Structure formats: structure tokens, C-alpha cells
Amino acid sequence: MNSNEQRWVLGLSSLGSLMVALDALVVAAALTTIRHDLGASIAQLQWTVNAYSLSFAMLMMVAAVLGDRWGRRRTxxxxxxxxxxxxAACALAPSAAWLIAARAVQGVGAAVVMPLAVGLLGAAFPPERRGWATGIFSGVTGIAVLSGPAVGGAVTEGLAWQWIFWINVPVGLVAVPLVLRFVPESRGTARPVDVRGAALISLAVLGLVWGVVRGEAAGWTSVEVLGALTGGAALALAFLAWETRAAAPLVPLSLFRSRVFSAGNAAGFLLTAALYGAVFFMAQYMQTAYGSGPFRAGLQLLxxxxxxxxxxxxxxxxxxxxGERPLVVGGLLLQAIGLFWVSRGADHYSALVLPLVVAGCGVSMAMPAAQSVSLSAVPRPAVGLASGIYSTARQLGGVVGVVVLSAVFAAAGGYGSFLTAFGRAIAVGGVLSTLGALAGLGIATRSETGAARPELVEERG
Incomplete structure (x- = not known):
């Protein structure tokens, strides 16, 4: 693939990731306005956020397999x-129920876009340049995640909450023809779709995420939560059992025999858990502690x-x-230090600038490295599948991080004791980052891997 084609792949895959990552949290700042406009209940507001995350998390692995089979560009x-x-359906929603359903479908689109974007990158760039490409891609993705609440607040204040969704439409109308025109087609190993495996893992993820999301509201010992968690765990075990004997498994479990692949995915899960959890509260802290509006709070996060x-x-x-290990371990430790520092609070915003920089440098170092190692640890034909697994782990990490930090926040007094509760929640983000650094120790060093990483020539479309 020539350099011009590589630039198109990098630009368009990053654009898709930007749209998908931005919409994960962009709605958070608009929830109050949506509640007034659509008469939504608290539960409906929760599912306005969760419907997107659930369908996103459940379907990424299926999308990766379909992309390998049908063509990554086309998919x-x-x-x-x-x-x-x-x-567009979200922007046109006349009721909360309509908005929730449209957000779920939006999450299905996101589940296709994200792993295929990573798969296209992995196919376009050779190992010696893949780290550079994923660094740019991860930077764009991270900025989208972190700026979501501020962008949503600015758009809601300046225009209307519907425009946080309308903005996607013209971008998509331009991007889709460009993808079909300038991005070369690539495929992985064509395999039959493991329908039973797809159903089992989707229901397992739904049960586990439902239980985690509903834990604080319904009670961790409630029938609903225990039933969802138990059912999800049982379905996950059934999925593992089925995958060991399926003729064409959705997820070849042999991938996880690689210590490097498993460590990269664990580090990515914990990295995103800490990041999403911190993002969820940080803009609120700026508004509560310093009286900032949504737009100013976004600027204070710069x-x-x-x-x-x-x-x-x-x-x-x-x-x-x-190699990846020094950046994953060092980056997650820096993120932990920054979050622990932020958790102490500050009377003046200026005192938070340095810890924010430290935390930001940490995630900036670890994010591309964790993604790179998850792709480099598998043969090139399996890059699409590996990207689906990694993206699923990362998305689930984001859901779990928000819920875990929210549970700690509520247990510490919630909005009635905001500053204390915020500090404890962000400190838990530091703990998650530290656990991610420990997981990163399982990644092989460059001297251990040398030139022996599995790279095979893939089928081209």
C-alpha cells in the first residue's frame, strides 16, 4: 500500500473514531435539557446514555468478524x-423512548465503525510504522472522549441539544463516499459467522453490563442485579465452552494463550475504566468547585x-x-499519580494544571501502546478480530469505570458532599490505573520479541 493510500486510511479511520468516541459522552451535558424537552424520567435519562454503550459493547466482536469476511472498507x-x-433519528426524537431506541441503533453503528477502523489501520501499516499510526489514531480518539461533555455543553448552550446529533450527518455524507473511493479493501481470513457464539457473548455482555450499570440504583443484592450478573456469568462460561468446540469460533481462544495479547487487553480495559470514570466527573467538578459553565469547564480541561x-x-x-511495555506501564503509573493528585482537590484551579498534565501525558503514552501490542501479538490476517476483542474490552472498561466511580461517589455522599465524594471517586480511578500498570508488566519487551512477531500476508480485496 502506498503512502497516499495510508494517509487516507489514517485520516478516515481517525474521523470515524472521532465521531464514535465523541458521542459516547457528548450527551451527558445535555441531559437536563433533554429531560425538560421530552419529559424524561431519571431512568430514561440513564438509558439515553447506557443504550449506546450496551449495543456498542455487545456487537463489536461480531462486526470485526463480518468485516474480515465481507471486506473491512465496505463494512x-x-x-x-x-x-x-x-x-438523525436521535435529533428528530419526539419522545424519550424514541431517543433511547435511536441511541441503541447508533451504538450498533459505532460497534461496526470502531473495530473496523482499527482493523483498516492494522492492514494498511507495516509493523515498523503501525505504532506511529495508532498513536495519531489514539490521540484523536482520546481527545474525542475527553472533550465530549464540553462539546455537548457548548453545542447545547449555543444551538440546541438536537445539534449534538445533527453534526454527525453532514460529516457522514462526506466521509462515506471518500472511504469507498480512497481506502483500499482488505480482508482477514474468511470464516463462517459463529451465530451461536455471537448470541451467547452478546447476551453475556448484556447481562454483565446491565448488572453493573443497575447495581447502585437497584441494589447490589437485589434480584435484578444478582440475576443479571449470574446470568451473564453463566452465559459467558457457556460461550467459552462453545468456542472450544465450534468449527469456526467467533473468538479463537488460542489468541489468549499469548501472554502479550492478554496483558495488552487487560491494560486497555483498566486504562479506559479509569479514563472514562474520571471524565464523567471532571467537568462536573470544574462547574461545582469553581463555578464554571460547561464551555469554560471544557477549556479548563485543556x-x-x-x-x-x-x-x-x-x-x-x-x-x-x-516496544510497548515501558509506555504502557509508565503511562498508566503517570495516570495514577495524576489522578491521585487531582483527588486531593485544590482551592484554586491553577493548582490542578500540573496534575492534569501528568495524567494526560500518562494516558497519551499508554493508549497507543496498549492498542499496538494487542494488534502486533497476532498474525496479520487476525488483526480485524484482535481489534474487535480489544475494542470490546476497552468499551466495557469505560462502562465499568463510570459505574464503579459513580458507586464510590454515591457511597461517599454524592452531590450532597460533592467535593469529598469526588475525591474518593477519582482516587479509585488512580487505583484502576495502578492495576493497569501491573497488567502491563505481562507485555514482552522488545528484546524478548525481536523480529519474531507473527506477521502474515493477508488476502487483499
Whole structure:
């Protein structure tokens, strides 16, 4: 693949990731307005956020397999089109129920876009340049996640909450034809779709995520939560049992025999859990502690978010030179230090600038490295599948992080004792980051892997 084609792949895959990642949290700042406009209940507001995350998490692995079979470019373009159509449906929603259903469909589009974007990158760039490419891609994705609440608040204040969804439509109308015109087609190993495996893992994820999301509201010992968690765990075990004897498994369990692949996915899960959980509360802290509006709060997060744009591409280049483990472990430790520091609070905003920079540099270092190692640990034909697994782990990490930090926040007094509760919740984000660093120790060093990483020539469409 020539350099011009690689630039198109990097630009368009990053654009798709930007749209999908931004919409994960962009609705958070608009919930109060949506509640007034649509007469939504608290439960309906919760599912306005959760419907997107659930369908996103459940279907990514299926989308990765379909992309390998049907063609990554074609499937990626279809996912973008579905995402934009569902965005229009969200903007046109006359009721909360309509909005929830449209958000679920939007999550299906996102589930197709994200793993296929990573798969296209893995197919387009050789190992020696893949770290640089994933560094840029991860920086764009991270900025989208961190800026979601501020962007949503600014758009809601300046226009209307519907425009946080309308913005996706013209972007998609331009992006889809460009993808079909300029991105080369690539495929992985064509395999039959494991329908039973797909059903089992989707229901397992639904049960587990439902239980985690509903734990604080319904009670961790309630029949609903225990039933969802138990059912999800049982279905997950059934999925593992089926995959060991399926003729064409959805997830070849042999991938997890690789210590490197397993460690990369565990680090990515914990990295995103800490990141999403911190993002969920950080803008609220700026508004509560310093009286900032949504837009100003977004500007106050710039010491955190700007590091992703500046550091992630450099970290991607370092991956190609020194390997992933130093960046994953060191980056997650920096994120932990920054979050522990932020959790202490500050009388003046200026005292938070340095810890925000430290945390931002940490996630900027670890994010591209964790993604790179998850792709580099498998043969090239399996890159699409590996990206689906990694993306699923990361998305589930985000859901779990928000819920865990929210549970700690509520247990510490919630909004009635906001500053204390915020500090404890963010400290838990530091704990999750530390656990991620420990998981990263399982990643092989560059001297251990050398040139022996499995790279095979893939089928081209």
C-alpha cells in the first residue's frame, strides 16, 4: 500500500473514531435539557446514555468478524452510514423512548465503525510504522472522549441539544463516499459467522453490563442485579465452552494463550475504566468547585486533553523504537499519580494544571501502546478480530469505570458532599490505573520479541 493510500486510511479511520468516541459522552451535558424537552424520567435519562454503550459493547466482536469476511472498507462505510442515520433519528426524537431506541441503533453503528477502523489501520501499516499510526489514531480518539461533555455543553448552550446529533450527518455524507473511493479493501481470513457464539457473548455482555450499570440504583443484592450478573456469568462460561468446540469460533481462544495479547487487553480495559470514570466527573467538578459553565469547564480541561494531541503521536513513534511495555506501564503509573493528585482537590484551579498534565501525558503514552501490542501479538490476517476483542474490552472498561466511580461517589455522599465524594471517586480511578500498570508488566519487551512477531500476508480485496 502506498503512502497516499495510508494517509487516507489514517485520516478516515481517525474521523470515524472521532465521531464514535465523541458521542459516547457528548450527551451527558445535555441531559437536563433533554429531560425538560421530552419529559424524561431519571431512568430514561440513564438509558439515553447506557443504550449506546450496551449495543456498542455487545456487537463489536461480531462486526470485526463480518468485516474480515465481507471486506473491512465496505463494512466500515456501512457502519458510518448507519451511525449517521441513527444520529438523525436521535435529533428528530419526539419522545424519550424514541431517543433511547435511536441511541441503541447508533451504538450498533459505532460497534461496526470502531473495530473496523482499527482493523483498516492494522492492514494498511507495516509493523515498523503501525505504532506511529495508532498513536495519531489514539490521540484523536482520546481527545474525542475527553472533550465530549464540553462539546455537548457548548453545542447545547449555543444551538440546541438536537445539534449534538445533527453534526454527525453532514460529516457522514462526506466521509462515506471518500472511504469507498480512497481506502483500499482488505480482508482477514474468511470464516463462517459463529451465530451461536455471537448470541451467547452478546447476551453475556448484556447481562454483565446491565448488572453493573443497575447495581447502585437497584441494589447490589437485589434480584435484578444478582440475576443479571449470574446470568451473564453463566452465559459467558457457556460461550467459552462453545468456542472450544465450534468449527469456526467467533473468538479463537488460542489468541489468549499469548501472554502479550492478554496483558495488552487487560491494560486497555483498566486504562479506559479509569479514563472514562474520571471524565464523567471532571467537568462536573470544574462547574461545582469553581463555578464554571460547561464551555469554560471544557477549556479548563485543556491541560489534560491537549497532551493527547501532542504526546500520543510521539508515544506511537517510541513504540516502534523501544516496544510497548515501558509506555504502557509508565503511562498508566503517570495516570495514577495524576489522578491521585487531582483527588486531593485544590482551592484554586491553577493548582490542578500540573496534575492534569501528568495524567494526560500518562494516558497519551499508554493508549497507543496498549492498542499496538494487542494488534502486533497476532498474525496479520487476525488483526480485524484482535481489534474487535480489544475494542470490546476497552468499551466495557469505560462502562465499568463510570459505574464503579459513580458507586464510590454515591457511597461517599454524592452531590450532597460533592467535593469529598469526588475525591474518593477519582482516587479509585488512580487505583484502576495502578492495576493497569501491573497488567502491563505481562507485555514482552522488545528484546524478548525481536523480529519474531507473527506477521502474515493477508488476502487483499
Amino acid at each position: 466500515f462505510a456501512a457502519g458510518l452510514a448507519l451511525f449517521c442515520a441513527a444520529s 491541560p489534560w486533553t491537549a497532551t493527547l494531541f501532542l504526546v500520543a503521536p510521539l508515544a506511537g513513534r517510541l513504540v516502534d523504537r523501544i
